Amino acid sequence: MAVPHFLTLFDLPADEIKQLVRRAIELKALQRQGKIYEPLKNQVLGMLFEKSSTRTRVSFEVGMIQLGGNAVFLSPRDTQLGRGEPLEDTARVLSRMVNCLMVRTFSHSMLEHFAAYSQVPVINALTDSYHPCQLLADIQTYFEHRGDIQGRTVAWIGDGNNMCQSYINAACQFDFQLHIATPTGYGPDPAILQIARERVQIMAEPQEAVRGADLIVTDVWTSMGQEQEKHRRLQDLADYQVNSELMSLAKRDALFMHCLPAHRGEEVSAEVMDSSQSVVWDEAENRLHAQKALLEKLLVGGPL
Ligand code: CP
Ligand code: NVA
Numbered sequence: 001m002a003v004p005h006f007l008t009l010f011d012l013p014a015d016e017i018k019q020l021v022r023r024a025i026e027l028k029a030l031q032r033q034g035k036i037y038e039p040l041k042n043q044v045l046g047m048l049f050e051k052s053s054t055r056t057r058v059s060f061e062v063g064m065i066q067l068g069g070n071a072v073f074l075s076p077r078d079t080q081l082g083r084g085e086p087l088e089d090t091a092r093v094l095s096r097m098v099n100c101l102m103v104r105t106f107s108h109s110m111l112e113h114f115a116a117y118s119q120v121p122v123i124n125a126l127t128d129s130y131h132p133c134q135l136l137a138d139i140q141t142y143f144e145h146r147g148d149i150q151g152r153t154v155a156w157i158g159d160g161n162n163m164c165q166s167y168i169n170a171a172c173q174f175d176f177q178l179h180i181a182t183p184t185g186y187g188p189d190p191a192i193l194q195i196a197r198e199r200v201q202i203m204a205e206p207q208e209a210v211r212g213a214d215l216i217v218t219d220v221w222t223s224m225g226q227e228q229e230k231h232r233r234l235q236d237l238a239d240y241q242v243n244s245e246l247m248s249l250a251k252r253d254a255l256f257m258h259c260l261p262a263h264r265g266e267e268v269s270a271e272v273m274d275s276s277q278s279v280v281w282d283e284a285e286n287r288l289h290a291q292k293a294l295l296e297k298l299l300v301g302g303p304l
Helices: 014-032 055-066 087-094 108-116 132-146 162-174 190-195 206-210 227-236 280-300
Strands: 044-049 070-074 100-104 122-124 153-157 177-181 200-202 215-218 255-258
Touching (some): 014 162, 014 280, 055 100, 100 108, 108 122, 122 132, 132 162, 132 255, 153 162, 153 206, 162 177, 162 190, 177 206
Parallel strands (some): 044 070, 153 215, 215 255
């Protein structure tokens, strides 16, 4: 039987992905009530990070502990991967020792290559192309504040990066309309857009994209690995800041999300980040609950 990996939001059928979000809400409630639920006793998650992380690392590690299991942090700095051991050999070895592997890396094809050699489920914890775990948390957060996202309109403003591309996948899986406004040269991959033609509209101006939107989302202008382009990016994206003026053109009850870390004064103004429309702290917390639901599904098939 094929190993069930979670490399993009398309790795699960839409109904199962929606069920994951509902389950995350249940697990959050259990946690709030102080109930002990440990379906992953004796199971271990290997966490391989080739880029920095605060939320992803802590939420996966804490999630495993809360579900009764454990997690091992690995990075190229202190494994043989950093000294040239091939990725496929690393995947073969690690997957004989742990029950699940979570990988944060650069190219998405590197992750696919790794997964092809793993005997246990591999979870995408961010590549240059996608961040599917963040989307589970974002959809959960929208649901908690406003109900089902189906049929709603989301505006993506700024860089057409890994988060934007996961929003494109989410538009298909959760059935919402996505407006994308990016400067020329910063748009998402046309091949990814192609799959979501009916649900995505590319708009020239951020003002046009946010009109009628229920949710406004942005992300850093310089993603990890693009540090050398920072100066140029700041200039090119300067007109794409999510600020109060832009928010005022969206629906009155529109929410603001950002996967974090954020740069106040760049992609988002401090005023919007800290406004009552901003749900970024719930969004960050929900990484924990959403990933617990994902781990439960991949490791024991669902609620026990
Ligand atoms: N949003 C997110 O993935 O944050 P980290 O980079 O801190 O994990
Ligand atoms: N787009 C950002 C997301 C960080 C969670 C990056 O790739 O650095």
